[in-house]
Amino acid sequence: MIGKLCAALLPGLPLLAGGVGLLLPRSSKRAAIWLAVSSTGLVALLALWCAADALGSFGVIGVKFTPIDLSFTLGSFGELDVTAVLRLDGLSALVASLVALVALAVQVYSIAHLARDERYVPYAAQLTLFTGAMLLVVSSADLITLLIGWELMGLCSYLLIGHDRTNPAAPAAARKAFVVTRVGDIGFLLGVVLLGAGAGSFNFDQLGSASAATQTAAGFGLLAGVLGKSAQFPLHTWLPDAMAGPTPVSALIHSATMVAAGVYVIARLDAIVLSSDAVRLTLATVAGVSILLGACAAATNDDLKRVLAWSTVSQLGYMLAGFTVSSPIAPPLFHMFTHAAFKALLFLGAGAVIVAVGSSSMARMGGLRRSMPITAVCAAAGLGALAGVPPLSGFWSKGSLLALADAAATSDGGASGLAGAIVLGCGTLAVPITAFYCLRIWLLVFGGSYRGPAAPRDSGWLTLGPLIALTIPTVLLGAVPLYGQLGNWWAAAGANYGAGALLPGEALTPLLDGSLVVLGAALAWSLWHRNQRDPARVFGRAQPILADGCYGDAMQRALVVTPVLAAARMARAVNEHGVDGAVRGVGLAVRSAGGVVSRGHSPLARYVSFAATGAVGVALLMLLIAGITA
Amino acid sequence: MHAVIPYIVAALLCSTGVYGIVIRRNVVLLLMAVELILAAATLILVTADAVHGASASTGQVFALFVIVLAAVEIGIGLAIALRLYRTFGSVDITEVDAQGDESSGSDTDSGPAENTDPAASNPAQVKL
Amino acid sequence: MSGRTAAIANVLLVSTLVVPALAALVLPLCRLVVARVVALLACLWTLAASGALLVGHHPARSAVDPWHEVDWAWVAALRLRFHIGVDGISWPLVLLTSLLVACCVFYLIFGVSGDQAEAESQRRIPLLLSLVFALQTAMLGVFMSLDVVLFFVFFELTLAPMYAVIAGWGGPHRRPAAMKFLLYTGLGSLLLAIGVLLLVSAAGTADLTQLSAPGGAGLSHYTQLAVFVLLLLAFAIKAPLWPLHTWLPDAHTQAPTVGSVLLAGVLLKLGSYGLIRLTLPVLPEAARSAAWLLGAAAVAAIVIGALVCLAQTELKRMIAYSSVGHMGFVLLGVASAAAGSEIGLQAALLGNLAHGVITSLLFFLVGSVKDRWGSTELTACVGLAARLPLLAALLCFGAVASFGLPSLAGFWGEAFSMLAAWQQVDVWWRLYATIAAVAAAIVVAYFLRALYYLSKASDHPTDVFPENVPQAPSSTTFSLKTPGGRLAEPLTAGELLAVVPLVLVTLVLGVWPGGILSLSAGAVAAIISGAS
Structure with a gap:
């Protein structure tokens, strides 16, 4: 009973609060703050409690935990029942937290x-609504609830970006985000329809019968x-533009949650x-x-x-690629967790920097390590995790992914x-580039001397608090597989999801990774330290x-947007001149028929000819009807 | 028995009526053409009743209905024709049509059938 | 049910037709104050009576199994009996009609301000109310009639009041639009008349209950085909189905707000309801052979409707064309039903209802925009969201509901008609489903384009259609031309009263379609099994 209440409250409370x-x-700003923060806080506590329960089933806390299922029938279409099922098990509780x-x-x-x-x-209301939608996706156990949460997230993302x-770029960016993800959702909807029709039910458990x-x-x-929601090629063009939204939105939606929803869906399904192998190969190629x-x-x-947005595209590629190299789903999910922590940290830090400096162009920043020391330290931790510097969390998660790819490629x-x-090649090639741009960011923003006009100061505690709070998992999450009880639990959790090697097993891969990181960082440092110019000039x-x-926007415009608009113009022309023209033509024909006939010979002949034509027509019609009904 | 001749005559009447509606511009002659169509309908009703005779002579009863309705319609129609003549000075429907159809917002008809929405009746605004 | 309850039910049933008819007769003679009271009482009574008819509902045992019915002899010679009743398929539409008429009445009564410039139009509100009630009688009659000839009579009765509403209260090009509406749908009525005559004379009865018995009316193959073609054409003109839809955009654009609401919300439903009630159970063989054609036309309607909307420059016309697309989804469901799918029929019924609610909501809101800004051209509505946030938020809600966001009413009809089409194990039907899914993305694109104009803050000329780059002055100077300075006036009580019930229904229907689905489940099963 309590369990079912938890399962219902987890998505229900933020959805209600958002509404x-x-x-x-x-x-009523105060009321809004209270409502948003308290509802999100309550849900966080609830999720943590459920996650702790889940931990308990693996022996850390001595409470037995069983997955909770909550279902209600939405309706039945003929023989097809639509039942909304919410499931709270270990995976969903962890992701929900x-x-x-x-x-x-x-x-x-x-x-x-x-x-x-x-x-x-x-x-604040839209942000809360979004949280509810994401939690709905996380706790859903049937395709319809998943679809509802999925699309609701897209809507909240649209509202929040705009x-x-x-900001003149914001409405256009919001529209682009929604339309591009909707194009991907054509496939998603068809997939849901196919599975529902083929399996006779939308419940995850019964989909295998298709x-x-x-x-x-x-x-x-x-x-x-x-691919659409997680901004992978070729549906990735919306994410860099979506940065026109407020920075906290980018931190929540476009780094930690919505873009990770795709990863979660693949993990579940x-x-x-x-x-099929075809899907596997396609995903590997696209992700690579x-x-x-x-x-x-x-x-x-x-x-x-924009740098952080593109970096998100790249890291999501790692996660999705991880699913193709083997069946254990723990490693990509582990990367999702660590990525959420350090990317949210980086975005929030970027927000603080942008507000302090007054611009988001890195050419106008620099030397901020002196005026914003706490932010600089947190950002360093985040960037290090992103690059994969040991012992930060990113090293462990990325490393395990590459190790699995290596194992799959060789055996x-x-x-x-x-x-x-494919995954091993692309992933390893990207490691030095990632290290390069991570160091580049830190050097351009915090290193050297200040290049801009304003006088930046470090932010208040409402800003620094979340930054520090996120730095802790960024640094420590990597420890989870290693230490004591938590390690046992993680290994057991991994075993439940079929994890093989969670740690960088062979020594070769982490050594290679580490040296590539050093290589990339060294390149960035060497291009920068002499006269503090942008290391990106190495690309010439x-x-x-x-x-x-690489012309992503231009190609999209040429391949999709322009043809559709041309089709729209043509459809409108055909509709208004062709179809409607035929209708108007009937009216004109009737009028001119009168004119034509009246220009005949004598009036009597006109009358007779018209009347005779009509009589013959009616007689034929009567014969036809009589013949049909006989 | 087969009643071909009355049906053919009715068809002739109907066609003449349709022809009249299509070609006549005078309102009164238009109404006369409509009368022809109604006459054709009456003829068909009576013939059908005589040939397929239902018990209650329903065809002939309907014919009476049609006659009454035709009378009512002619009355109202002629009243409208008179009103038309008083307002436009002519009973030529083509002339009336040209003024009432593509309204640019300034109708001369001052009756209650007018759109008094101030925003829409200002052409300069509509062009936006 | 006991005799007394049955009598009360019969009284309620007949009163839903009689009360609006009386109101329609009485209203033109009243002054505005009295007219307000009379109209309010009449619409509330009809709404309550329609809601009360739900009591006593039972699962259907056959295709037409009314919960309450009244069957009186009327004109025996025409086989016309006054046979009306409600069952699981028609009751939701009856309730929808009463709800929409109530919303229109609230809009007209409470939405009119006391401005001096409005005094002129206030004299004509009682007349407009009278026409609305006349329309209500006719529309309710169509949904409730269980006699085919009576169906035709009420179907035809809807034409004249609608023509008067458009011609009398419409926009600057109302006369040709109203004429086109009347002639085109009148042609449909003519075809319906011939079809009904053929049907009744061939089957020997006009009673829908008997005609819908399993196996249909038992007509010979060619007769069935002839009747089906006539009825299909008639209902396709009304529904409307591409390419017989061209009366719709002009009629909707030129009609006044309440006219558009009733036209889109109810009159279009007459076409799809006619197809579901009159052709599927009565002419099953012909329906089955024509299912593929209906499906193809429906998909064409969806795609072409979406593409044409993308090229529109005016908000009201865009929403009018969106109706073509929505009814395309409904007709895709009907086509699947003709091919034997229960899911398709349920999806069509639900889509019908959802479209009625959502498009009416959109038309009410666009009417509010037009009242304040004087124009609904997209380029003129720039910056609306900043001036009128509540209205823009409601428009966003309406747009989102219209393109079928899951958890709102429009989703179920769209998704499940696609599913029903896919379930026909035939490559053409699967192609239909895929094309419909692609078109659904185009629907999103054009709605977002409209919302983009509303949320833009300045005349930033970055529209995808370069010919729409505004030549007009910016929105700040526009305010000087709008009469009465109503540019940023908040929503009036009437507008809110009209819009809020529709928003609530959209939400409820989106989250819990099961209520409506369970009402019609029995009848749907009977129709499909009887047809196979």
Whole structure:
């Protein structure tokens, strides 16, 4: 009973709070703050409690935990029942805690960040609504609930990106984000429909009864949706532009949660989605391209938030690629956890820096380690984790992924081996580039001397608090596989999800990784330290092309946008001149028929001819009807 | 028995009526053409009743209905024609049509069938 | 049910038709004050009576198994009996009609300000209310009639009041639009008349209960085909189905707000309801052979509707074309039902209902925009979100509901008609489902384009259609031309009263479609099993 209440409250409380918050008037800022922070805090506590329960089942705390299922029927279409099922098991409880904690940090951060924004009230409500939608995705155990949470997240992302009305880029960026993810969701919806029709039910447990062909086709469909939401090639173009939204939004939605929702969906449905080799290879290729594309773009961009966005594309590629190299889902999920921590940290830090400096261009920053020391230290931790510097968390998670890819490439045959080779190649190649741009960021922003006009100071505690809070998991999460009881639990959890090697098993891979990190960092340092110029100049003339994402936007416009708009124009012309023209033509024909006939010969002849034609017509019609009904 | 001739005659009447509606511009002659169509309908009703005779002579009863309705319709129609003549000075429907159809916001008809929405009746605003 | 309860039910049933008819007769003679009271009482009574008809519902045992019915002889010669009743398929539509008419009445009564410039139009509100009630009688009659000839009579009755509403209270090009509406749908009515006559004379009865018996009316193959073609054409014009839809955009754009609401919310439903009630159970063989054609036309409607919307420059016309796309989804469900899918029929019924609620909501909101800003051109609505945040938020809600966001009403119809199409194990049907899914993304694109204009703060000319770069002055100078300075006036009580119930229904129907689904489940199963 308590369990079912928890399962219902976990997504239900923030959804309700968000809905109520949307109805609050603009002036009630205090009430909005209370509502948002308290509901997110309550949900975080609830999620942590459930996660602790889950830990308990593995022997750390002595309480027995069983997965909780909560279902209610939404309706039945003929013989197809639509039942919403919420499931709270170990995996969903852990991911829910992640989501809730990052959301709480972001909510607290937003209080200061949007202190002077008059539209704070709807912002906080939308943020809470988003948290509820993500928790719905995390706790769903049937496709329809998943779809509801999935699309609701997309809507909240759209509303939040477009939050700042004075930013001319914001409405366009919001629209682009929604449309691009919606294109991916064509496939997602078709995948859901296929599975529902093929398996006779939308429940995750029963999806396996669909035929193999259905599963493959549905796998491609669901993959399309995941690629859209997780900003992988070719549906990645929306994420850099989405940085037009407020920075806390970028921290929550576009680094830690929504983009990770795709990873979670594949983790949950991996038996279905990755059941076929074709899907596996496609995902490996796409993810590999995204890894490299994102890394190169991050290394060449000047806008701090765009660099982080491209970096997210790259890291998500790592996560998705991890699923293709073997069936244990623990390693990519581990990377999702660590990535959430350090990327949210980096975005919040970037927000603090941007507010202090007044611009997001890294060319105008520098020397901030003296005026914003705490932020500099936290950012260093985050960047180190991103680059994969031991013993920070990123080293362990990325390392285990590459180790698995190595194992798959060398020992597995067929598609799995090929996927492993692709992942290993792209992933290893991106390691020095990642280290390069991480050091580049720190040097350009915090190193050297200040290049801008304003006088930056370190931020208040409402801003620094979440930063420090996120630095702790960034540094320590890597320890989870190693130490004592927690290590036992993690190994056992991994065993439950079929994890093989969670740690960088062979010594070769971590050595190689480590040396590549040092290589990339050394390159960045050597290009910078003499006269503090941007290390990205090493890319030479390719820099603007790479920064733009290798013509991603232009290709999208040429391949999709322009043809659709041309089709729209044509449809409108056909509709108005063709179809409607025919209708209007009938009216004109009737009028001119009168004119034509009246220009005949004598009036009597006209009458007679017309009347005779009519009589013959009616007689024929009568014969026809009589013949039909006889 | 087969009643071909009355049906053919009715068809002739109907076609003449349709022809009249299509070609006549004078409102009164238009109404006369409509009368022809109604006459054709009456003829069909009576013939059908005589040939397929239902018990209650329903066809002939309906024919009476049609006659009454035709009378009512002619009354109202002629009243409208008179009103038309008083307002426009002519009973030519093509002339009336040109003024009432593509309204640019300034109708001369001052009756209650007018759109008094101030925003829409200002052409300069609508062009936005 | 006991005799007394049955009598009360019959009284309620007949009163839903009689009360609006009386109101329609009485209202033109009243002054505005009295008219307000009369209209309020009439619409509230009809709404309550329609809701009360739910009491006593039972699972259907056959295709037409009414919960309450009234069957009186009327004109025996035409086989016309006054046979009306409600069952699981028609009751939601009856309630929808009463709800929408109530919303329209609230909008007209409480939404009119006391401005001096409005005094002129206030004299004509009683007349408009009278026409709305006449429309209500006719529309309720169509949904409740269980006699095919009576169905036709009420179907035809909806034309004249709608014509008067458009021609009398519409926009600057209302006369040709109203004429086109009348002639085109009148043609549909003519085809319906011939079809009904053929059906009744061939089957020997006009009673829908008997005609819908398993196996249909038992007509010979060619007769069935002939009747089906006639009925299909008639209902396709009304629904509307591409390419017989061209009366719709002009009629919707030129009609006044309440006209558009009733046109989109109810009149379009007459077409799909007619298809579901009159053709599927009565002419099953013909329906089955024509299912693929209906499906193809439906998919064409979805795609072309979406593409044309993307090229629109005016908000009201865009929403009108979106109706074509939505009804395309409904008709895709009907086509799947003709091919034997229960899911398709349920999806069509639910989609019908959802479209009625959501599009009416959008038309109310666009009417509010037009009242304040004088124009609904997209380029003129720039900056609306900053001036009128509540209205913009509601428009966003309406747009989001319209493109089928899961958890709102529109999702179920769209997703499950796709599923029903996919379940027909035939490559063409699967192609239909895929094309429909792709078109759903285009629907999102055009709604977001409209919302983009609303949320832009300045005239930043970055629209995807370069010919839409505004030549007009910016929104700040626009305010000087708007009469009465109503630019940023908050929503009036009437507008809120009209809009809030629709928002609530959208939410409830989105999260809990099971209520409506369970009402019609029995009838749907009977129709599909009887047809196979």
